Amino acid sequence: MTQQFRPPAVPLVTVDPYFSVWSAADCLTDKHTTHWTNKRNSMSGMVRIDGLTRRFMGITDLDEESDIPEPDAMKQTSLEVTATSSKYKFVGDGILLEVDFTTPLLLDDLDLLSRPASYVTFRVQSIDGKPHDVQVYADITGEWCVNTPDQKIVWSRNEIGSGIEALRMGSEQQPVLQQVGDDLRIDWGYVYLAASKSETTQTAIQSYKLRGHFIESGALSLQDDKREPRAVADDTPVMAVLFDFGAVNETVKSEYAVLAYDDIHSIEYFNRPLDAYWRRSGMSFEDMLAAAFSQYDDIIGKCETFDKALRQESMEAGGSQYADILSLAYRQAIAAHKLVLDENNEVLFLSKECFSNGCIGTVDVSYPSIPLFLKFNPELVKGMMRPIFRYAGSEQWHFEFAPHDVGCYPLANGQVYGENKLEYQMPIEECGNMLIMAAAVCLSEQNADFAENHWELLTKWANYLIENGLDPNNQLCTDDFAGHLAHNANLSVKAIIGIGAYATLCRMLGKTEDMSRYSVTAKEMAGQWTAMADAGDHYKLTFDSADDTWSLKYNLVWDRLFGLHLFPSDILEKEIPYYAAKQNRYGTPLDSRNSYTKSDWLVWCASMAASKDDFAKMIAPLWDSLHESPSRVPLTDWYDTVTGEQVGFQNRTVVGGFYIKLLHPLNV
Incomplete structure (x- = not known):
């Protein structure tokens, strides 16, 4: 065959x-x-x-x-x-x-x-x-x-x-x-x-x-x-x-x-049942089905044209193996969502945290997925964020930081993760994610109206990161399967870039003084980070750990894409070769604690490599893991780099993050 x-x-x-x-x-x-x-x-x-x-x-x-x-x-x-x-x-x-x-x-x-x-x-x-x-x-x-x-x-x-x-x-x-x-x-x-x-x-x-x-x-x-x-x-x-x-x-x-x-009905949204987006004008199911038949030739033609164009662009960006990976990830990344409209006729694009805990609208699941949607339709990124803004601005939410989710699929009635207990929250993670996502979508559209509509919350979260983000206390991050971690260097990167993202939004909205103040703060924090995390030929897992610890600093990718230039360029000149040196049969582990990795973060780090060849070398083990893994499941993003076997997770939208190599610098 x-x-x-x-x-x-x-x-x-x-x-x-x-x-x-x-x-x-x-x-x-x-x-x-x-x-x-x-x-x-x-x-x-x-x-x-x-x-x-x-x-x-x-x-x-x-x-x-x-x-x-x-x-x-x-x-x-x-x-x-x-x-x-x-x-x-x-x-x-x-x-x-x-x-x-x-x-x-x-x-x-x-x-x-x-x-x-x-x-x-x-x-x-x-x-x-x-x-x-x-x-x-x-x-x-x-x-x-x-x-x-x-x-x-x-x-x-x-x-x-x-x-x-x-x-x-x-x-x-x-x-x-x-x-x-x-x-x-x-x-x-x-x-x-x-x-x-x-x-x-x-x-x-x-x-x-x-x-x-x-x-x-x-x-x-x-x-x-x-x-x-x-x-x-x-x-x-x-x-x-x-x-x-x-x-x-x-x-x-x-x-x-x-x-x-x-x-x-597709989703319950703050105790109100919502229908699928296609029903918004009153179309019946029978009429929808009739349209599917009458438009068959046109739809199949559009799909073939899109598929060919995407594969060509993917091959030019990262080679044939990268093109294979993007093709496999495409439908999964999208179909882990449901598209509906809220009562204001605004798009909601609600994800299910598949094969994890079933949460709906999870922020740190949306965050890694956004490169695909930034590439083809940024409105869908707004659709991921609107439920979080609504919930965070309601009387139901009592914390100063951003929520993790808005419920358990298909009910989006309020956060369920960790029973809302403080010790199970992800304060730095979700604040950073929301700020970065807001900047990404506004830069993609070259319009910051969306951020301005939610300015009070974004400002609160940026200030939270200034106060708490440089040296995070013992808390979870998106890689929560690895447990709580204090002084997390990669999480600190997210906080610093989140502040830089907020400064970018200030610039876009003409808030010059605020832009200068937050930019300077982010730059100063990045300088402190460099000294605190330095381990010679690489940067440590935590600020207080030994020099032989390390982790994938995937959050750094936005420093380049946003044109922030907060961190010295020689950080990546050290980190990327170090990741290559730590590579196992099926890729580089997430960090020095275990042999498993997250495929989305692996691709983000590969996208920061100095050349297309270096990118392809980092991608090849991921392709091998998919091609050879004994775990016959919809694309997993959490697998062992020694055996290629699934550790957990499957069918999650986070594989939309594989598309990050197709994004060009957004701050133009």
Whole structure:
């Protein structure tokens, strides 16, 4: 099989934290497809060629009592993961089958970005010079709309307009916005499988034994199952589509299906349910689905154009391995969010802290993710910050520093991290993050109105950093898995750059005296930092630790991007070579305490390397970790640099930080 890059898991349907399906295998036929939580969200795909059935996706799972054998798998010859698509090719019995999974997450089109519709395109052609009779079958199970398989579901079919056949399934109870937590799947709303009506297209809602019927006959049993409601685990219901391509020759024939999810309400925002962004003008789900069909050719064309342009830019910036990494990270970084509007019709872009604690709108998860969104649509960075500003300015928040989060997904009703106890807060971390994010988005837009609208809080946080940031007391930072740490040198860097970021905002708003005062303060603090952290050929982990300690000083990247020049240039001239010297098989550890690393911070440090070649050398072990890791999960950002194995975290938006090499200096 031609597969230059083997992702640890392949994104198939990636819309939001709930509507998310992956293949954690080398070949699409090796395993059941899963939700990002690793729970089964099964899809099955088969093709019948001249009366002989083969598998190209998933496992049929027919009863042991069945005398119908599992069809042999087609030979998968290639897999290409682009920013918006995952493209498989299979060969067998004289035909080539291409299966493309496309979720059009184009960041410059918020209607399309928020649309809960994903495409599966099937293309077939003869490759042996002979005509072949071909039928393609695909289905999804009721697992997609429940959290646990003991939950009961109901189903129905609906004709949309005169040209779309839509099948749907949903839980019987419909507990809208009731489930709260991390390792959860949605159990409200309705999942859809839809296809254009034609004489050569059939659809059915049946037991999963429908797969056996297709294996034997090449057709569907067209009588829908009437035994509803029932538990998903009980004779698992599936929704299926069959495309009869008829006689296939060298000319490519194609068909597509749309997978969609109506979540009814998406987020609860300070005790008010909010709908997805695409619904803001009253569009019905049926109209949205019809638009997904009518715009198919245009959308697929835009996705292909974007994917090619992004890969070209990525290769020019960092080489082919960097381009592979960015393509894999793209959909994951976006689909860990939900896009909604608040009561003022302002964008909210709320993340889920996946495979961690399920927090919503986490500041130190947003912070590493922003390079992707600064690059393509800074409005989404504002959408990450607005909930924090609202909460921090309310009577609910009693601290002088910035909050960590605004709740647990999908409820954004106030911070839940650490039960709001002071010892579990991240005072320097979150103040620095909010100030840096504010400066980044205002510089990207060359307009500081957004910061001015929240000036009182930003000023409070900048002053907090002046008073407390140079030598942080014992507290958590974003790398909270490593525990509390006092005198953290990298956290001090964040505080200093946060003050410098505030000075930049003062300049943009014409506050000349304040700009001068905060700039001077930040510069003086940077000078003190240099003396306190100096260990000769590198800089220490903490100000009071031995000279042989060290850490990745990833926060320094904004000194360059903002053009602050607070820290001497020779710091990086020491630090970057030192990181290279500490590199293990799969990258440089986060610090001297452990062999694990954070991939987002690794890329930030690599982006500060003196040359493209040096950058590529620091990136290569990360590429290797993805290509070789035994941990078959959606992209993890926390892994061991010796073994390549996942330590924790997966499917998090922080991988948007990989895009930092594509950012140019913002302070122009």
